[in-house]
Amino acid sequence: xxxxxxxxxxxxxxxxxxxxxxxxxxxxxxxxxxxxxxxxxxxxxxxxxxxxxxxxxxxxxxxxxxxxxxxxxxxxxxxxxxxxxxxxxxxxxxxxxxxxxxxxxxxxxxxxxxxxxxxxxxxxxxxxxxxxxxxxxxxxxxxxxxxx
Numbered sequence: 474x475x476x477x478x479x480x481x482x483x484x485x486x487x488x489x490x491x492x493x494x495x496x497x498x499x500x501x502x503x504x505x506x507x508x509x510x511x512x513x514x515x516x517x518x519x520x521x522x523x524x525x526x527x528x529x530x531x532x533x534x535x536x537x538x539x540x541x542x543x544x545x546x547x548x549x550x551x552x553x554x555x556x557x558x559x560x561x562x563x564x565x566x567x568x569x570x571x572x573x574x575x576x577x578x579x580x581x582x583x584x585x586x587x588x589x590x591x592x593x594x595x596x597x598x599x600x601x602x603x604x605x606x607x608x609x610x611x612x613x614x615x616x617x618x619x620x621x
Contacts, residue, residue: 511568
């Protein structure tokens with residue numbers, strides 16, 4: 474069985490902090506966006522995907538400020554989370570400790586791309602790698618599972 478983990482790592486366009494990205498020349502600290510993703514994941518993995526899609530859309534397609542808590546609340550509610558739950562989560566720093574630990578692990582790890590993939594807990598691929606890198610890893614996984 475294939476196990477794929479996707480992590481946000483250090484961005485090649487950002488300083489050495491893994492949760493910083495660029496918007497219109499401004500350096501953004503996306504910790505709250507990552508906390509919203511944690512909230513969604515605790516509810517439903519499908520909701521997590523919806524929120525991630527909406528965050529990417531807001532940031533990359535609409536030049537939206539994903540550090541803005543009002544925008545994050547809007548994204549969360551549109552994905553199906555209760556407005557009060559999202560508001561409380563963001564205002565009370567819920568999920569912050571876990572996000573901080575993951576950011577620290579990403580900074581200390583070897584990943585430098587966003588996203589950063591960990592396959593079967595042993596193969597690492599940076600987000601900007603050639604698609605052939607995925608194919609090569611999948612073949613390795615398949616060979617190990619077949620015992621060849």
